[in-house]
Amino acid sequence: xxxxxxxxxxxxxxxxxxxxxxxxxxxxxxxxxxxxxxxxxxxxxxxxxxxxxxxxxxxxxxxxxxxxxxxxxxxxxxxxxxxxxxxxxxxxxxxxxxxxxxxxxxxxxxxxxxxxxxxxxxxxxxxxxxxxxxxxxxxxxxxxxxxxxxxxxxxxxxxxxxxxxxxxxxxxxxxxxxxxxxxxxxxxxxxxxxxxxxxxxxxxxxxxxxxxxxxxxxxxxxxxxxxxxxxxxxxxxxxxxxxxxxxxxxxxxxxxxxxxxxxxxxxxxxxxxxxxxxxxxxxxxxxxxxxxxxxxxxxxxxxx
Numbered sequence: 430x431x432x433x434x435x436x437x438x439x440x441x442x443x444x445x446x447x448x449x450x451x452x453x454x455x456x457x458x459x460x461x462x463x464x465x466x467x468x469x470x471x472x473x474x475x476x477x478x479x480x481x482x483x484x485x486x487x488x489x490x491x492x493x494x495x496x497x498x499x500x501x502x503x504x505x506x507x508x509x510x511x512x513x514x515x516x517x518x519x520x521x522x523x524x525x526x527x528x529x530x531x532x533x534x535x536x537x538x539x540x541x542x543x544x545x546x547x548x549x550x551x552x553x554x555x556x557x558x559x560x561x562x563x564x565x566x567x568x569x570x571x572x573x574x575x576x577x578x579x580x581x582x583x584x585x586x587x588x589x590x591x592x593x594x595x596x597x598x599x600x601x602x603x604x605x606x607x608x609x610x611x612x613x614x615x616x617x618x619x620x621x622x623x624x625x626x627x628x629x630x631x632x633x634x635x636x637x638x639x640x641x642x643x644x645x646x647x648x649x650x651x652x653x654x655x656x657x658x659x660x661x662x663x664x665x666x667x668x669x670x671x672x673x674x675x676x677x678x679x680x681x682x683x684x685x686x687x688x689x690x691x692x693x694x695x696x697x698x699x700x701x702x703x704x705x706x707x708x709x710x711x712x713x714x715x716x717x718x719x720x721x722x723x724x725x726x727x728x729x730x731x732x733x
Contacts, residue, residue, distance in 0.1 A: 480496050
């Protein structure tokens with residue numbers, strides 16, 4: 430990654446948009462952590478927030494409840510994730526209608542990982558939507574106004590090559606996708622080359638960089654290995670010997686992510702999507718470092 434400097438491209442912080450991803454909590458402790466995270470991040474006035482959805486509807490009820498509470502208790506724009514793994518078309522359509530009843534018209538459409546996890550062979554449900562492109566078409570048919578899809582700077586691990594991968598992205602766009610958010614990455618040159626490939630293929634929707642603050646380097650490195658994301662040697666070196674030093678780990682993680690984000694902004698990025706892992710500290714610190722500040726306390730974004 431190119432060295433980052435604190436100079437600003439034309440337009441500065443005023444035209445920068447951020448979004449945050451949350452996952453539905455599965456117990457009381459995690460629920461408290463989620464809402465503490467929302468309360469911390471909401472005053473930054475994100476462009477939208479999204480709530481993940483487990484494969485085969487494994488978090489369906491919790492996702493619906495979390496989305497409903499976000500809509501009812503905050504002023505945030507909420508997007509619901511949706512997958513089509515292990516579900517029939519009727520089942521997926523039912524969930525779409527349930528979200529629509531809540532007032533949700535923004536979605537993040539993902540095929541989803543195989544039920545056995547990343548690395549397992551994906552087999553479409555015999556009566557279901559076969560892939561993300563078909564799911565996008567279904568959402569568009571139901572009247573979704575914003576449909577975000579996934580993009581892979583280092584290509585999807587199941588794609589034979591980049592041409593196949595980008596062709597799938599094009600199919601999603603043709604079916605109604607309005608934005609793509611990337612898999613996390615740590616080398617901005619990889620992201621920039623990917624955007625160039627996508628543009629050459631005639632795809633012009635926003636390709637928003639997905640940022641993963643490193644709360645636990647060992648876990649992130651293991652997950653990256655399974656999903657095909659490159660972990661540079663320089664990054665591993667920065668977290669070396671910090672497994673039992675959480676305070677220093679957090680300081681290094683903030684510096685690493687801020688360096689990446691500042692460089693992306695200098696290269697022209699106007700949108701950033703943070704995979705928060707339901708933790709506010711690093712995402713908030715990074716936003717602060719790039720110049721974002723909470724809105725006036727006279728206009729709270731979260732109900733008391």
